[in-house]
Amino acid sequence: MASNIKVFIRVRPGKAAEGFQADPERGALSFKLPDTEPDYYVNNQKTAHNFQFxxxxxxxxxxxEVLETVARPVIQDVLNGVNGTIFAYGxxxxxxxxxxxxxAEHYEDRGLIPRTLRMMFEAFRKxxxxxxMYISYLEIYQDSGYDLLRDDSVRNLQDLPKVQLREDEDGNMHLRNLSVNLAATEEDALNLLFLGDTNRVVAETPMNDASTRSHCLFxxxxxxxxEGSDVVRRSKLxxxxxxxxxxVSQTGVNGxxxxxxxxxxxxxxxxxRVIVALHSRSKGNQVHVPYRDSMMxxxxxxxxxxxxxxxxxxCIAAEASNLPESMSTCRFAQRVAQITNTARVNEELDPNLLIARLKREVSELKREVQVARSSGEGEPEAFCFVAAG
Structure with missing residues (x-):
């Protein structure tokens, strides 16, 4: 089933600039930049920008509400055997x-990961x-992959196991040396999340007191x-x-x-670059998509x-100083919305389940044959008794 990537914009709480307006009911954003500032009004550049998502x-x-709007449809697909991805950009x-x-301060502030885990385990029970469920947690720091779920005593990123990319003959990418951990309960899953978050690379920057300095994939x-089927559905989220x-010119960071x-x-x-190439493909152009340029x-x-x-x-911020970056995020999101994915149910025959089912069928057939033989031995004796009389 082919469908375009869904795109939602989340506005961070704060004092919005005078020219910024959001219309959640229509899924619309508008930016009107002041025409008195040379940074925004050079060579008769456009000052009003409208976006629809x-x-x-x-x-x-x-x-x-974020869970219900953004994640629930994807989670339902994953439970039905379809791969899913939710990513935040900004x-x-x-x-x-x-x-x-x-x-971490308030329970109601839990994000998509812990809420998704709860929703999935509730679905498992019903x-x-x-x-x-199995869980992996990958961190990509300066284009190198690290497994965040190995040891809670690790204090340096370099001590974590490095994850390597391997491509098979069918063009599928595999993550070598990335642990896959069974989560039998919601508590097990949350403990793995906590362990991974503890090992993440975080630093204080002029724009964020606790800025994540890497890409992370949970x-x-x-x-x-x-029940009774030999087919296993295997999906990933x-x-x-x-x-x-x-x-960098605005933040002034160094070292x-x-x-x-x-x-x-x-x-x-x-x-x-990948998004631009896929966008071009969506218009019918045959272009190379440079997936291999980075690990991410x-x-x-x-x-x-x-x-x-x-x-x-x-994710965008509506303050006046952040409007250029917010508009850049919206332009990027518009290109992402043009990409078409073709998702399908991932099913495969499990040989162990097949063998178990065949053994059950053989056992049932043996019992039926035994019952038939027992019935067959009794009938001739009854017939002979009547004939002799």
Missing amino acids: DGVLGMQVKQE QTGSGKTFTITGG GPAQYR IIWVDSTQ HLVDLAGSER KLLAEAKSINVSLHYLE TSVLRDSLGGNCRTTMVG
């Missing part, structure tokens, strides 16, 4: 991590199938089997917190933070133009 999540939106400090992971693998873009900012911006540039785009290959149901949350 699948939805706009206003400043007062609750985390539960400038540093715009609310991406709050959207994906949530805040659903007609038998489900199993991966939920779901296996489901209908990527919940992606992309590192924030930032203008390690400068190197991190450069790496983040380069990787986001590669992501944009390689990992997200299925999520962008592949076998996946994908949703983007563009």
Whole structure:
């Protein structure tokens, strides 16, 4: 089933600039830049910009509403065997991590990951199938992958196991050395989330007191089997917190933070190149899509133009100083909305289940043969007794 990537824009709470307006009912945003400032009005440049999306999540939106609007349709597809991806994109400090992971101070501030885990385990208990969940947590820091779920005593990123990308003969990407952890209960899953978040690279920057300096992918693998069936549905859900873009000239960072900012911006540039190429393909042009340019785009290959149901949350800030970055995020989101994915149910025959079913059938047939033989031995004796009389 082919469908375009769904795009929602979330506006961070704050004092909105005079020229900014959001209309959540229509899914519309408008920016009107002041024509008195040379930065915004050079060579008769356009000052009014309007955008339309699948939805706009206003400043007062609750985390539960974000789950219902953005995540529930994707979660339902994953439970039915279809791959899903939800990723947050935007400038540093715009609310991406709050959207994906949530805040730690209040229970109602939980983000999409813990709420998704709860929703899935509730579905497991009610659903007609038998489900199993596995969890992986990948961090991509300066284009190198690290497994965040190995050891809670690790204090340095370099001590974490490095994850390598491998491509098979069919062009599918595999993450080598990334642990896959069984989560039998919601508590197990939340403990894994807590462990991974503890190992993430975070730093204080001029734009954010706790800025995530890497891209993180929380991966939920779901296996489901209908009772009496040999077929297993295997799906995966990527919940992606992309590192924030930032203008180095504005933040004034240096040293390690400068190197991190450069790496983040380069990787986001590669992501944009992939989006632009896919956008061009959607118009019928035969162009090369440079997935292999970075580890992040390689990992997200299925999520962008592949076998996946994908949703983007563009996070923006409405203050006057942030309007250029917010408009850039909206332009990027418009291109993403043009990409078409073809998602399908991932089913495969499980040989172990097949063997178990065949053994049950053989056992049942043996019992039927035994019953038939027993019945057959009794009938001739009864017949002979009547004939002799």
